Amino acid sequence: MPSRHHPDLATMIRLRRAIGSIGLGLPVALLIGTMLVDMPMENSISEFFFSPLRDVFIAAAAGVGLFLLAYEGYPARDREWLTDRRVSGIAGASVLVMAAIPAHCTRDTCYQPLAMFDQLITSAVLQSALHMGAAGIFLISLGVMSQNLFTRCTMPQKTRHKQRRNTCYRMFGWMIYAMVALIGVMKLGFSEIGREWDNAWHFTFWAESLALWAFGLSWLMKGEVLHDTLPYFYEAETE
Template identity: 25%
Template sequence: MPDNTNILTTGSTRWIQPRQPEKDPLQSKNLRTQNRLAFLVGLVALCLPIIMILGARLDGGCYRDSISHYYYAQVLGSIFVGLLSFIGGFMIAYSGEHWVEDTGSFIAGVGAFFVAIFPTIGNGCEDHPGFLSRVFVQYHSGPPDRVVPMPDGSFFMLFPDVGDVHRMAASVLFIYLGVYCLVVMRRIVPERHVRDNRLIESKRRRNLVYGICGYTILGCVTLLACIGFLTGPEFKVWWNQWNLTFVFETTMLWAFALAWFTKGRQFKWMNDPAPV
């Protein structure tokens, strides 16, 4: 292990190593393309909550409890599904340097698609006096044609257990992203990152960013899980009044964006020097 690492900058020199390490992977056309895609994915993750907030302001000020609740907004719902599907498509198509990386990315991509197409439950605007929304209804043809309420008034529920599917998919997605930052992104490939038994400074800086992003994502996932399972209705009402689920989801997305901007080599001061 290089002698200038700490808990945030360290990485594995053994596990999930590239199949055929290159001294300068940026010279690979395939990796250059993936770096550009990594930038686009980071940009989508950065802009997604911003677009939802701006859209809500234009749509009458219905700031929903979570990003997922924007699925039900008339226009923003389609944008939410489209942007999340872009992230999912990238994760599925992403080609890493180890089969574990490829498999995990595929599973996370499927999770992103599930988050997009299996919505959370509730409208997310319980205290708002009025808003426009997409809902699920039942239509009966015949004389007379009519729209009737769904059973139990479940206007915001695709099917009875859809909320559980959505939560599990979101957990898979974000847990993978946190672990990916901490394990795969921080791995140390000696051929690239070690000189004179020391981790090169640019890699140490990137690992610091990856470590902060990974722990931030996993910390937010843990906090949201605790809020969901360990708190009572009164606390959740207060929590939703401040849209704190939205805040922590935004924090995770921005940490994810920062990690992928870094991986896509968008910060020159963290790029590796030319190999010797």
């Protein structure tokens, strides 16, 4: 069935693919950017805010945030709280907060001009807590989507195709949870070791990248990126 007969469905497909592509491409774009502008590698994705690649980081975060805020998903069932709309809204709002309130800059000279909230928030502890808290909520929300929402089925019995997709969704969700837990443990419980790992091989950047790649692949699979026809997508969505 031609896509022009399903404008809303076609828009939802493109939206899912766009979200997934940004998540998958951001770490790669930052890595390529460090080579193009001949700058040192940052220890985390958030620290690229204080680099010449600030625009790349902000554009990706804003794009994902706005897409997630606009994402409708499936209507809520009776007395259902954990819905596509609510979880995607939380994820979208949190990533926008994360982008607006940067991680506290510990360098002698930070990339100018400083962000508004970087100047308004005078407490380094509060700024770091707000940024890290928003980042954590964002990633955990992505894990919930992959684990609990993308695996739902409207058919009485799951097909083999749906079962395989659900296995992948759960793997992506567990990857996101594992990276969030690992970053949290190293930042809060073993901060000295965490700093050593960051200085040695940019541990936080790679852990965040793994979480973003799992997020991106999950949304690309949800957008049926390997299948171009809407009839196939429609059938897959009703599973």
